């Protein structure tokens with residue numbers, strides 16, 4: 533039986549720090565959160581668009597979601613710009629029956645409930661045309677957890693209990709979202725045309741970190757992967 537695939541997308545990375553305020557960098561918070569969420573989920577195939585502080589283009593993030601045939605892609609961000617609170621997004625062009633609609637609801641609710649002790653403002657379930665939502669052929673959600681330029685909310689982010697609670701509620705929300713959407717036929721997902729991500733028969737698992745039309749770009753990503761400690765990384769050309 534195929535496990536549901538969750539792609540966790542810690543926003544920003546490398547030279548792109550995201551929002552930076554009060555000594556916090558959004559890219560670090562997003563990554564720490566993603567790793568905590570991944571550690572709390574079992575029974576899923578979890579893929580991260582990055583596991584380190586490296587730059588990954590938005591196109592590559594979406595490409596992973598597409599290639600892995602993600603059952604759910606979730607992009608993790610923290611906000612800035614003079615507001616406060618938590619908000620979640622799905623693509624504005626989705627119909628009311630799109631699978632992302634109920635997924636956003638359960639995830640949003642799970643998080644808001646868990647954050648009750650911090651009295652976080654609920655900015656609501658929103659829609660937007662962010663690239664990772666709009667260009668994503670798979671169900672995709674983006675969350676913006678608190679405003680780093682708000683001194684109170686930056687301090688909340690510094691509390692270890694907050695990150696733990698957010699990670700736990702996100703993991704719970706993801707499980708509920710996938711449980712409810714998988715009810716009809718958990719094992720009926722179409723067989724992966726491209727078996728590069730997992731191959732249950734051979735026991736060989738390949739982790740792909742990018743697909744590029746230009747060799748130069750592939751070489752650059754290879755260098756990044758090797759610099760990040762993945763000494764076994766190599767380039768192969770698909771027919």
Ligand SMILES: [Zn+2]
Nearest residue numbers: 543550609610
């Ligand atoms: Zn961001």
